[in-house]
Amino acid sequence: MYDIIVIGAGPAGLTAAIYARRASKTVLVLEAMTYGGQIINTPDIENYPAAPHISGLDFANRLYEQATGLGAEVVFERVTEIKDGTEKTVVTAENTYTAKAVIIATGSQNRKLGIEGERELVGRGVSYCATCDGAFFRNKKVAVMGGGNTALEDALYLADLAETVYLIHRRGEFRGDEATVNALKERQNIKFVLNSTVTKLIADKRLTAIEVTDKNTGAVTKLDVNGLFVAIGRTPENQPFEDLIKLDEAGYIAAGEDCITNVPGIFAAGDNRTKSLRQLVTAAADGAAAATAAVQYISR
Amino acid sequence: MNVIKVTAENFETEVLKSDKPVVADFNADWCGPCQMLKPVIDELAEERPDVKFVSINIDDQDDLAYEHNVSSIPCLVKFVGGSEASRSVGFKPKSEIIKFIGG
Incomplete structure (x- = not known):
């Protein structure tokens, strides 16, 4: 004992x-x-x-x-x-x-998104760590899901590497640091997708696109991305x-x-x-x- | 057996044309979990002469990483007869890596 x-x-x-x-x-x-x-x-x-x-x-x-x-x-x-x-x-x-x-x-x-294919696509486009996996997405299109400080910092980090960063957040505004939010707004290659969540992963051996649903209008948008960084806590x-x-x-x-x-x-x-x-x-x-x-x- | 360093130049000979199953360890120097996995792979390379273990640095070999759909490291890809049989993403303890490699 x-x-x-x-x-x-x-x-x-x-x-x-x-x-x-x-x-x-x-x-x-x-x-x-x-x-x-x-x-x-x-x-x-x-x-x-x-x-x-x-x-x-x-x-x-x-x-x-x-x-x-x-x-x-x-x-x-x-x-x-x-x-x-x-x-x-x-x-x-x-x-x-x-x-x-x-x-x-x-x-x-x-925390996982809990949508179909998420587990299988980890390491094939789905990631939970931007600083770990960002290097794989140089000059590619990526999305970040989340609205807290981790998501904001991930988006900022990825904006230096990736061609385009979609920042998807289920609310209309961010609860993270105001300074970080302002820094994000200054980046030309960050696109905000607000009041929305990722509802589908589209893949062919690797992630090729995601579907995003606007929770106010119900509208579904397809975004062509190679990477999805999940930062929802x-x-x-x-x-x-x-x-x-x-x-x-x-x-x-x-x-x-x-x-x-x-x-x-x-x-x-x-x-x-x-x-x-x-x-x-x-x-x-x-x-x-x-x-x-x-x-x-x-x-x- | 030592872990063999593989690049785009010797990938075909060492991995695709290997007569033994190959476990390819995609890794990078800056990746903490990769550095923790490395001694495990080194041990297994000693213990398993029936399997060839190779190391691929994704910073030098980004084309190999892209071709094999590797977007997160550490990533172990098992090749049998020149094609991918299975893969394991992230650090795992030795007992689970042994299960992943299989008989």
Whole structure:
């Protein structure tokens, strides 16, 4: 049995492991994919205190080395269930582990459009990351779906590469930063498609066009594009725990800044918790808070 | 076996005319998930002599990426007998890559 099992080896989970190891607790970190979480997709992090420029990959590698160097054990298995009790049982596809306390730090995923062919066309024109995949669309026509800051920044980034960028938004105005909206309006090759959503993907081995429906008039327009960047927010990965842990309406774990959930001994850290700001620095902060709360719980 | 670097020049010989199944890893230096996948591919290249592993840098070989409809990396494309059999997009852990490669 471990003192603490951490689910997720992103910035929140690995920071929790660091704090727990420094409190001399035994720690197992279970990760379904690879360590680092979504930050590995970021080429250059510019807002982490005292590290003005670091790539997401370097950040992840350093964090991983720090946590494992302190003695945290990291195993790559997907957690399917937590069973509550005086000791907690964590079930993966391959094994079953037990611990005195559990920290859930499973982060979030890109929200999908949920339309036909979307899954099959990922990597064949449909993308959720403009900085990752923008280079494939040099001098081509692309569309961005979304109205928040990510969508606006994606459109601006793509406008430097692509011939035309259609920015499709289901509302009539943007909720993102005004400065970014103004910068977009100055770009000749960005075309706004407002009050509309993408309703169909047209493909022949790769995406060739999309259909966009105007939600006020019902009019359907076909746009010839090679790329569609979906930036309609993120969604937490709390499905395996929803029967046990109280979630908020949006599916995030209902826990405050102390990271304490409705189940004693189970804590939540990072993007999967109810919070107003989801950033690298807030994920790391959650890791520290959750580990501290877990250590207190164990020695209660 | 080492992972072979493939360009437009040797693509036909190394991939299309290979007598073994080929796993082509489309990647780039700036792509974090690609760099995380690389050691996994290196290990598999050692463990699976029945499969040829090749690496294609999409910045140098953008035509190859376009011809094979690759628009997101990392992207693994499995070629059998000169044509695409299956593909896997994004980082996946080794156990899933093994399943993707198959017998």
